[in-house]
Amino acid sequence: MRNRIVVSIQAIGHRTIDSIWRLGVASRFFVWVLLKSTTSFLRFGLVVREIYFVGVLSLIIILVSGLFVGMVLGLQGYETLQKYGSESAVGTLVALSLVRELGPVMAALLFASRAGSAITAEIGLMKATNQLAAMGMMAVDPIARVVAPRFWAGVISMPFLAAMFSVMGVFGGYLVTVVFIGVDNGSFWSQMQNAVDFRYDIVNGVIKSCFFGVAVTAIAVFEGFDAPPTAEGVSGATTRTVVTSSLVILGLDFVLTSFMFRGVS
Amino acid sequence: MSRTVMDFWVGLFVMAGIGALLILGLKVGNLTSYNAGEVYNLTGNFENIGGLKIRAPVKSAGVVVGRVLDIQYSLETHDAIVTMGVSSSYQFPKDTFASILTSGLLGEQYIGLSPGGDAVMLADGDKIMKTNSAMVLEEMIGRFLFDKASEN
Known part of the structure; x- marks a missing residue:
């Protein structure tokens, strides 16, 4: 009995130490990636190639989701606002919620599941098939050659994807409320422009998406690089990438929001 | 995928991203509002x-x-x-x-x-x-x- 208690306490301690140790490894890895990033910028072609895979190929899902999120926002916002006779404020509702929160967050979540998982799987498989070790043998640093370009490609793509998500969302909201339902076009845009501030809303949204880009790709490359070199290990790492980065995005969003929008209308 | 094709798409992607930021910033997309002619x-x-x-x-x-x-x-x-x-x-x-x-x-x-x-x-x-x-x-x-x- 006593022995069992000791064992379970040990299990808790073991898990805690393990996760802290892992966080430390991840942080050191992150610093390592940043230190070895010079190659990515000297040979920018490597980054361009990765931007194609993580950014351009994520466009379809980002644009289509943005459109539908905006359409749903417009529809639901209209339903509620028309009860108060202020249905023309639906533009403000759609634009503010997209630019401040939904654009960066949804785009980052989609980016994590579309591109983050792909990065993890790719790097994990490279490790499992000893490609990274082979690179090391040829005196090519795998972090500089494989990891850093993917990291920077993600960081660069994320704000663009979030901005496109927001634009598509505003367009979707416009489509549903102005074109289909018949909210007045002029008040839709004028109320939106009166409410959306460039510095406080748009720039803060872009800053958010930059943070999310760093978080998602850092988690993805770390999980890939850290994955056990087996089929099971790679699949587990891919799952962890999506779960961890989704949680980190949502948590980080709360922290950033409480810093940015405290006391702002 | 050849290098030039990839460069083209990435260029287009970055331009679209900057364009989206511009639209967000200026939001002048269709400000024309009520253009019922004269x-x-x-x-x-x-x-x-x-x-x-x-x-x-x-x-x-x-x-x-x-x-x-x-x-x-x-x-x-x-x-x-x-x-x-x-x-x-x-x-x-x-x-x-x-x-x-x-x-x-x-x-x-x-x-x-x-x-x-x-x-x-x-x-x-x-x-x-x-x-x-x-x-x-x-x-x-x-x-x-x-x-x-x-x-x-």
């Missing part, structure tokens, strides 16, 4: 415009007939000069009444035109003489209290 300008002096904004609709009998183009403060009369662009297909008599109204309880403000009976129509650049200011809640409550007090 418009003529009318001005009106209002004592208080409340929350009236540029590009707010100008309505008559609930139909949108134009847009607010400009709002200026007049140094001579110390009130607001509102310039409206009204579609040429709508003509209004000289003694039209312009008032700033609110749609619904919390809705946006717009200018309502109530046509009079004059035979002469308003032309481009004319000034609407009869105007009614926006309803300001505090003033209204103040007046109500004042009236109540004077009753006793």
Whole structure:
């Protein structure tokens, strides 16, 4: 009995130490990636190639989701606002919620599941098939050659994807409320422009998406690089990438929001 | 995928991203608003415009007939000069009444035109003489209290 208690306490301690140790490894890895990033910028072609895979190929899902999120926002916002006779404020509702929160967050979540998982799987498989070790043998640093370009490609793509998500969302909201339902076009845009501030809303949204880009790709490359070199290990790492980065995005969003929008209308 | 094709798509992606940021920033996408062709300008002096904004609709009998183009403060009369662009297909008599109204309880403000009976129509650049200011809640409550007090 006593022995069992000791064992379970040990299990808790073991898990805690393990996760802290892992966080430390991840942080050191992150610093390592940043230190070895010079190659990515000297040979920018490597980054361009990765931007194609993580950014351009994520466009379809980002644009289509943005459109539908905006359409749903417009529809639901209209339903509620028309009860108060202020249905023309639906533009403000759609634009503010997209630019401040939904654009960066949804785009980052989609980016994590579309591109983050792909990065993890790719790097994990490279490790499992000893490609990274082979690179090391040829005196090519795998972090500089494989990891850093993917990291920077993600960081660069994320704000663009979030901005496109927001634009598509505003367009979707416009489509549903102005074109289909018949909210007045002029008040839709004028109320939106009166409410959306460039510095406080748009720039803060872009800053958010930059943070999310760093978080998602850092988690993805770390999980890939850290994955056990087996089929099971790679699949587990891919799952962890999506779960961890989704949680980190949502948590980080709360922290950033409480810093940015405290006391702002 | 050849290098040049990839470069092309990435270039397009970055341009689209910057374009999206620009659209977000300027949000001028389709500001054109109410471009029902020809418009003529009318001005009106209002004592208080409340929350009236540029590009707010100008309505008559609930139909949108134009847009607010400009709002200026007049140094001579110390009130607001509102310039409206009204579609040429709508003509209004000289003694039209312009008032700033609110749609619904919390809705946006717009200018309502109530046509009079004059035979002469308003032309481009004319000034609407009869105007009614926006309803300001505090003033209204103040007046109500004042009236109540004077009753006793």
